Amino acid sequence: MRAIAMRALALLLIVAILGSAFLYRKADVAINVGTLENRGAKLAVQQLMAPGTYSGASRLERMGTYARSFLGRLNTFDDCDRAAQIAIAQADFDGAAAYTRKAIELADDRERGMIAALNTRMGYLYTLMEDYPAALEWLDRGLAVTESPAARLIRAQVRLNLGDAQGALVDLETYLGGKDIAWEMLPNIVNIYEAAGRYDDAVTCYTVLIEATGEPEYMLDRAYCYTCLGRMEEAAADCAQYAAAGGTETASAEAMLGNGWLRGSDYDQAGACFIRSLEQGYAEPEALYYYIVLCAYVTGDDARACEYGDTVVERLRTGEPVRSADVGMEDATGRLKVSLVPMDESSLCMMTGASHLRLEQYGQAVDCLTMCVARNADDGFARYLRASSLLALGRFEEAAADFDAAIAAGEDEERCRYGRAVCRKELGDMEGALEDFDWVLLHGTDQGLFDEASRLMRELMGDTPDAGNGDGPSITLG
Numbered sequence: 001m002r003a004i005a006m007r008a009l010a011l012l013l014i015v016a017i018l019g020s021a022f023l024y025r026k027a028d029v030a031i032n033v034g035t036l037e038n039r040g041a042k043l044a045v046q047q048l049m050a051p052g053t054y055s056g057a058s059r060l061e062r063m064g065t066y067a068r069s070f071l072g073r074l075n076t077f078d079d080c081d082r083a084a085q086i087a088i089a090q091a092d093f094d095g096a097a098a099y100t101r102k103a104i105e106l107a108d109d110r111e112r113g114m115i116a117a118l119n120t121r122m123g124y125l126y127t128l129m130e131d132y133p134a135a136l137e138w139l140d141r142g143l144a145v146t147e148s149p150a151a152r153l154i155r156a157q158v159r160l161n162l163g164d165a166q167g168a169l170v171d172l173e174t175y176l177g178g179k180d181i182a183w184e185m186l187p188n189i190v191n192i193y194e195a196a197g198r199y200d201d202a203v204t205c206y207t208v209l210i211e212a213t214g215e216p217e218y219m220l221d222r223a224y225c226y227t228c229l230g231r232m233e234e235a236a237a238d239c240a241q242y243a244a245a246g247g248t249e250t251a252s253a254e255a256m257l258g259n260g261w262l263r264g265s266d267y268d269q270a271g272a273c274f275i276r277s278l279e280q281g282y283a284e285p286e287a288l289y290y291y292i293v294l295c296a297y298v299t300g301d302d303a304r305a306c307e308y309g310d311t312v313v314e315r316l317r318t319g320e321p322v323r324s325a326d327v328g329m330e331d332a333t334g335r336l337k338v339s340l341v342p343m344d345e346s347s348l349c350m351m352t353g354a355s356h357l358r359l360e361q362y363g364q365a366v367d368c369l370t371m372c373v374a375r376n377a378d379d380g381f382a383r384y385l386r387a388s389s390l391l392a393l394g395r396f397e398e399a400a401a402d403f404d405a406a407i408a409a410g411e412d413e414e415r416c417r418y419g420r421a422v423c424r425k426e427l428g429d430m431e432g433a434l435e436d437f438d439w440v441l442l443h444g445t446d447q448g449l450f451d452e453a454s455r456l457m458r459e460l461m462g463d464t465p466d467a468g469n470g471d472g473p474s475i476t477l478g
Helices: 002-018 039-048 059-070 077-089 093-106 109-128 132-145 149-161 165-176 183-195 199-213 216-228 232-244 250-263 267-279 285-299 302-317 345-358 362-375 380-392 396-408 413-426 430-443 447-460
Strands: 323-329 336-342
Touching: 039 109, 039 149, 039 183, 077 093, 077 109, 093 109, 109 132, 109 149, 132 149, 149 165, 149 183, 165 183, 183 199, 199 216, 216 232, 216 250, 232 250, 250 267, 250 285, 250 323, 267 285, 285 302, 285 323, 285 345, 302 345, 302 362, 345 362, 345 380, 362 380, 380 396, 380 413, 396 413, 413 430, 413 447, 430 447
Parallel strands: none
Antiparallel strands: 323 336
16 A cells, blocks of 8 residues: 555656656756866766767656656666666766666676776766776776776876876877867867976867867966977977966966076076066065076076075075975866975075175075075085184184085195185184195195195295285185
8 A cells, every 4th residue: 555655756756756747847858067077977968968968868757767767667778778777867976887887787798788888977976076997997897898998088087197298198099099180179188288287289289178168277278398308499489478468467477487497497588487486466475585586596696696595595594484486287177277386495594595695695695595405404505604604703613514514525635725724724623723724635636725724834834935015815616
């Protein structure tokens, strides 16, 4: 009696559903592909929602499926397969996967030919659910039985999300198969080329996309590929076009160009780009300071190096975190990204301290170099620079200890021996000073240090005909 009542209830349910125009509106069963950010997920949903594939069940069939589901009678392959199709149409991917898995279990000899397609469907569903290991497993099963270009492209995206750029490239090239591809597919392809380091191919894709759509974002993406290829003039031209077209990320574009020039060791161009990025309102200005200091240090613009370096050093002194900008591409979407990474604090402090030293600002140099040594006690060059600054301040004992550490770290022994000799002389250690000066005279190659060591050694030995004629001890930066 209860079973009859339940069946009657199911029939009433069908009538009620059939009488509701609400459920027939496409918006209630279609998936908004535009809301999916992952390219693999977009491709998967496009395949699942292809007309006549999975969402083509008639209204009556759908209502029958609902009734059978309500009565708990999903006991056949056809029942489970149809229920999966309905779940897909409703964007219920968990449910669709469960129904599809049960359909595979219930398949008999008549349905065996559909197993490959169902395995592929499972791969698509897990892609949409962002369970990429499971998606890869099911796509592998499907492709092992039946070759499918669409499944190849989706598996390429899945592999890319799992960090297998080369595997993704193999699938992509199999998908392409030497045939021409419509430009609409290129956004799903170009990021694989980028992740695999195939920037020439990526440039070709972006060129087609720019010509087909005029989208300024593609100019910025192509500019990044040009920077990776070292084609900086073309990258700069693309960034200029991007800005002229109203691009909103011009500050990031300048940071990207700066990184490109840096890779080519053009520090003048790089520094100018980073400064322009700040002027255009870069969102995290201090993330560019390391690069500005580096360019200024290498090009000898010590005032600029100190200006920006001191800001970071002060933050380090107060324990605030500091980051550097890192420009690259997102593997999954193929779009330009600028992320923050830990700054090389030791190097920043060293360059700032060295710049203060060249400006003869010895106290500031000692402060910065002390921060550097605190982060890398084995940095022989930083030890040498701090020793030189301490020597200039007349802090001979501290300077001698730093020269000792610099020599032990493998820093230029001639300069360190000479500096330590001066410290020992001032501290009254005549034997130690003579030993170091003697080493410079016997093993050194710097004529200026040789002359100074000779003069100071004669002073120590009481033979000082030139005393008072020299300029005093000198330390030079290497």
